[in-house]
Amino acid sequence: MSNYQMPRGTQDILPAMSSKWHKLEDLLRQFCYVYDYSEIRTPIFEHTEVFKRGNDSSDMVNKEMYTFMDNGGRSLTLRPEGTAGVARSFVENKLFGSADLPVKMYYMGPQFRYERPQKGRQRIFNQFGVEVIGAKNPLLDVEAISLGWSILSALGLSDLKVLLNTLGDDESRDAYRTALKEHFKKDISSMCSDCQRRYEQNPLRILDCKVDAEAEIMKTVPKIHDYLTPESKAYFDAVCAGLDALEIPYVIEDRLVRGLDYYTHTVFEVVSVNEQMGSQSTVLAGGRYDGLVEYFGGPQGMSGIGWAMGMERILIALEAEGIDMSDPEELDAYVLCLDESAALEAFKITTELRAAGYRSDMDYLNRSFKAQFKTVDRRKAKAAILIGETEVKNQSVTIKRIDDQTQVSVPMSDLIDTMDSMFAMEDEHEHTCTCGEGNCTCGNHE
RNA sequence: GCGAUUGUGGUGUAGCGGUUAACACAGCGGGUUGUGGUCCCGUCAUGCGUGGGUUCGAAUCCCAUCAGUCGCCCCA
Numbered sequence: 055m056s057n058y059q060m061p062r063g064t065q066d067i068l069p070a071m072s073s074k075w076h077k078l079e080d081l082l083r084q085f086c087y088v089y090d091y092s093e094i095r096t097p098i099f100e101h102t103e104v105f106k107r108g109n110d111s112s113d114m115v116n117k118e119m120y121t122f123m124d125n126g127g128r129s130l131t132l133r134p135e136g137t138a139g140v141a142r143s144f145v146e147n148k149l150f151g152s153a154d155l156p157v158k159m160y161y162m163g164p165q166f167r168y169e170r171p172q173k174g175r176q177r178i179f180n181q182f183g184v185e186v187i188g189a190k191n192p193l194l195d196v197e198a199i200s201l202g203w204s205i206l207s208a209l210g211l212s213d214l215k216v217l218l219n220t221l222g223d224d225e226s227r228d229a230y231r232t233a234l235k236e237h238f239k240k241d242i243s244s245m246c247s248d249c250q251r252r253y254e255q256n257p258l259r260i261l262d263c264k265v266d267a268e269a270e271i272m273k274t275v276p277k278i279h280d281y282l283t284p285e286s287k288a289y290f291d292a293v294c295a296g297l298d299a300l301e302i303p304y305v306i307e308d309r310l311v312r313g314l315d316y317y318t319h320t321v322f323e324v325v326s327v328n329e330q331m332g333s334q335s336t337v338l339a340g341g342r343y344d345g346l347v348e349y350f351g352g353p354q355g356m357s358g359i360g361w362a363m364g365m366e367r368i369l370i371a372l373e374a375e376g377i378d379m380s381d382p383e384e385l386d387a388y389v390l391c392l393d394e395s396a397a398l399e400a401f402k403i404t405t406e407l408r409a410a411g412y413r414s415d416m417d418y419l420n421r422s423f424k425a426q427f428k429t430v431d432r433r434k435a436k437a438a439i440l441i442g443e444t445e446v447k448n449q450s451v452t453i454k455r456i457d458d459q460t461q462v463s464v465p466m467s468d469l470i471d472t473m474d475s476m477f478a479m480e481d482e483h484e485h486t487c488t489c490g491e492g493n494c495t496c497g498n499h500e
Numbered sequence: 501g502c503g504a505u506u507g508u509g510g511u512g513u514a515g516c517g518g519u520u521a522a523c524a525c526a527g528c529g530g531g532u533u534g535u536g537g538u539c540c541c542g543u544c545a546u547g548c549g550u551g552g553g554u555u556c557g558a559a560u561c562c563c564a565u566c567a568g569u570c571g572c573c574c575c576a
Contacts, residue, residue, distance in 0.1 A: 059549085059567065113574050117501080135576085165576080170501075172570065181576060248573075262574095313575060323576095332569095336576060364576030392534050422529070427536035442534060454535075461535085 063169070063177030065366075073381040074369060079162065081208060082182050086160045089201050091184055094159040096139035102129040104142050107349060110315050111255040118167045132166035135314070136183045137343070137360055144187050145352035156188035156358075162365075174334030174367045183340070183362035187347060190357035192289055195320045195342060196296030198359050202324060202338050203302050209368065210377045213328040214337070216303060218294070219310040219321050221258070222278060222286035223344070227318070230281040231257050241271050258311040277308050286319065293320050316349075317341040320359065326367075330374035337371055338363040386477070388435040389416035390426045392442030400441040403451060403469065407439070410470045414439075430456065436477060439469075 060066060067075060086093070106115050120132035133139055140159060144150065149157050162182045169175055184201060186194050199216070206214060221227055234257040238245070242253050245260075252259040261275065282290070297304055304322075312321045321341035328335075340361025347356035372379060387407050391400035400416055407414040415433070417426045430438045440452040451469050454461040455476060464472045 062567065118574075167575080169574065170572095171568080175575075179576070183576090333571070334575070339576060362576055367576060390535085419528095423534060424530090424532085424536070425528070428527095429536090431537050438535080440534075444534080452535095456536090459535095 061177070063171035063175075065176060065178070071380075073383065074379050075365075077379040077381070078209075078365060078368065079182075082160070082162065082205060085201060085205050085208070086184070089158070089197070091158040091160045091186075091201075094140055094143065094161050094185075095163070096136075096143050096161065097133075098164065099130045099132050100139055100142065102131040104138050104350075105131050105134060107138075107315075111259075112313050112315060114167060114313065118169055120166045120168060134165055134167045136161050136163075136165065136181055136362055137185060137314075137316070137346070137358075140185045140360075141187070141343075141346040141352075141358065142350050144185075144356075145347055145350040150188060150347065150352050150356050152188070156186045156194065158184070158186045160184045172334065173332035174364070174370055176366065180365040181362045182365055183360060185358055185360035187358035187360075188356050190342075190344070190355075192292035192320075193296055195293045195359050196300065196302075198340065198361060199297065199304075199322055200300050200302060202340075202361055202363065205363075206324065206338070206368075209372060209379075211326070211337075211368075211371055211375060213326055213371075213375055215305065215325050215327055217307040217310050217323045217325065218297070218304045219307050220278065220282065220286065220290040220293075220319050221311065221317055221321055221341075222282045222290075223318060226278070226282045226286045227258075230276070230278050233276045233281060234258065234260065237274075237276055238271065245271075256315070259313075261309040261311055279308060289319055312339065312341055316343040316346050318344040322361070326371045326374070328371065328374040331367075331371060334364075334367065336364070337367050382434060384413075385415060385433040385435040386412040387414040387437045387439050387473070388426075388430045388433055389414060389439040389441060390423065390430070391417055391420075392423055392440060393446075394420060396441045396443060396446045399446050400439075403439060403441060403466070406469060407473070410473070412473060437473070 083093075102119075102121050105119060110116070114134050119134050122130060122132075124130055140161060144157065160183065163180060164178050165181050166178055168177060171177060184198060186198060199218075203216065222230070235253065238249075238253060238257070238260065242250055245253075249260050279287070294304075294306075307323075310321055310323060312323070319342040323339040324337050325335045326337050338361055340359070342357060342359045344357045346358060348354050389400050389404045389407070391397050397420075404414050404416045417429065421429075427438065429435075436456060438454040438456060440454065445451055445463075445466075449466050450463050451466050452461060452463045453469075453472060453476065462472065462476075
C-alpha cells in the first residue's frame with residue numbers, strides 16, 4: 055500500500071482542481087499574446103552540464119538536482135529551472151540569427167528540485183517564465199517586470215511588493231565582491247557557518263543571511279550602489295525611470311542578490327506580504343543575464359532578461375486573498391433514464407445533445423429516479439431530459455427547464471431544435487472568451 | 501540536510517489501554533412504484549498512514565518507516 059503513495063513533494067491535480075489551472079494558464083497565454091511573447095518548449099531533462107556550470111555555487115545546482123544516468127551512460131538532469139534550457143536552445147537553434155531580435159519567449163511546465171517540502175515548496179512544481187534574449191535595453195527590463203506586474207494585477211492579487219536591485223556589470227560586481235570580503239574579513243569567523251561558506255564561494259549571498267542580519271557588521275555593510283560603474287548606474291537609473299513612467303510601484307532593496315549565479319544588472323522579486331503565504335512568499339523573480347548565451351557557445355553581447363513565476367504559489371496567493379478562479383462546472387443537460395429498458399435510447403439522446411454542443415451527461419449506475427434528479431441539482435444542469443418507457447414507446451423526450459420548472463414533451467427528432475429555442479445561445483460570449491472576467495486584455499470585450 | 505508537530509470512513513471530527521470505533525456531512529435505498537433541492541427511516545470503517553514491539557487485551561503505549569504541516573536552509 056505505502057509503496058503506491060505518490061513520491062514526497064509531489065501533488066496530484068485532481069479533476070476538481072484543474073479548472074483553476076486552466077484559468078491561470080489561459081490568462082498567462084493571453085497576456086503573452088498581447089505582449090508578443092511566443093511559447094518555447096524545451097526538454098524536461100537536459101545534459102547535466104546545462105545546469106551545472108563550472109562557476110555555479112548555488113544550492114540548487116549543487117545539492118537539489120535530480121540527476122541520473124541514462125542507459126547510454128549520459129548524465130542527465132531533470133530541469134530545476136527554466137532559463138538554462140531556454141538559453142541552450144537559443145544557441146543550439148541559432149535564434150541569435152533571427153530577423154526579429156530580441157527573441158521574446160515564454161514557457162510553462164514542471165521543474166524538479168530535491169528539497170524539503172513545505173507550503174509553497176514541492177519537489178515537482180510548475181513555473182511560468184519569460185525570457186527576452188538578444189537585446190540589452192533597460193526598457194526590456196521594464197517590459198518584463200511590467201508583464202509580470204500586469205498578470206499579477208489581472209489575477210486580482212494586491213498584497214504584493216516589488217523588490218528591485220542591480221548587481222551591475224562584471225566590473226562593478228568584482229569591485230563590490232572585493233569590498234565585501236574586505237568588510238567581513240576580520241569578523242567572518244564569528245559569523246554563522248553558512249556565511250563562512252558563502253564568504254568563500256559567493257560573498258554576495260552573505261547579504262541574504264537571516265542569522266547574522268541583526269549583527270553590527272551587517273549594518274555597516276558596503277552598498278552595491280557605491281561600486282557601480284557609471285554605465286551600470288545609468289542602466290539601473292533607466293530601469294527605475296521606466297518603472298516610474300509606467301507607475302509600477304517598487305522598492306529598491308540593496309540586499310537583494312538572487313540565488314542564481316548568472317544574473318547581472320537588474321534583479322527583482324515580487325513577494326506576497328499576505329501572512330497566509332508562509333515562508334515561501336516569493337511569487338515571481340528574475341533578472342538580467344549577460345553571459346549565459348556566450349557560455350553556451352553563442353555570440354557575445356546576447357544579453358537576456360527573464361523571470362519565473364511559481365504557479366502553485368500564485369494559486370496559494372489567490373487563495374490567501376480570497377480570490378476564487380474555479381469554474382462553476384455547470385452541465386447544460388442531464389439525461390434521466392427512468393427505466394433500464396430505456397438506457398440505450400437515453401444514451402443515444404445524450405450523444406445527440408453532445409454532438410449539438412450541449413455539455414451533457416447521464417446516469418450509468420442505474421440509480422433511482424430520485425438520485426438522478428439530485429444529480430441534476432448537484433451538477434447544476436440547466437435542463438433535465440427524461441427518457442422512460444412512455445418516451446421510448448412514443449419516440450418522444452421530455453425536457454424540463456430547471457430554473458422555471460417548465461416542461462415540454464416533443465418528438466425525439468425535435469430535441470435539438472427545441473433545446474436551441476429554449477436555451478437560445480444566451481451566453482455565447484462565455485464560450486468564445488476564455489480570458490476571465492474583469493481585467494481582461496484580450497480585446498474581445500466592448 | 502536540521503528541528504518541531506500531525507496522520508481515524510469519500511469529507512470534517514470524537515475516542516487517548518477493554519467501546520459493537522462515536523457524531524455530522526456527503527453517498528446509496530426507501531417513505532413518495534415517473535419529477536429533485538425540505539423532512540423522516542434505513543444503510544455505509546473486520547478498520548484507526550505502514551511495519552514491528554510491549555500487553556491477557558492497542559486507534560490508544562514504545563520503536564522504526566512513510567507522508568502532511570510549520571520553522572531553518574534554499575528558492576518560484
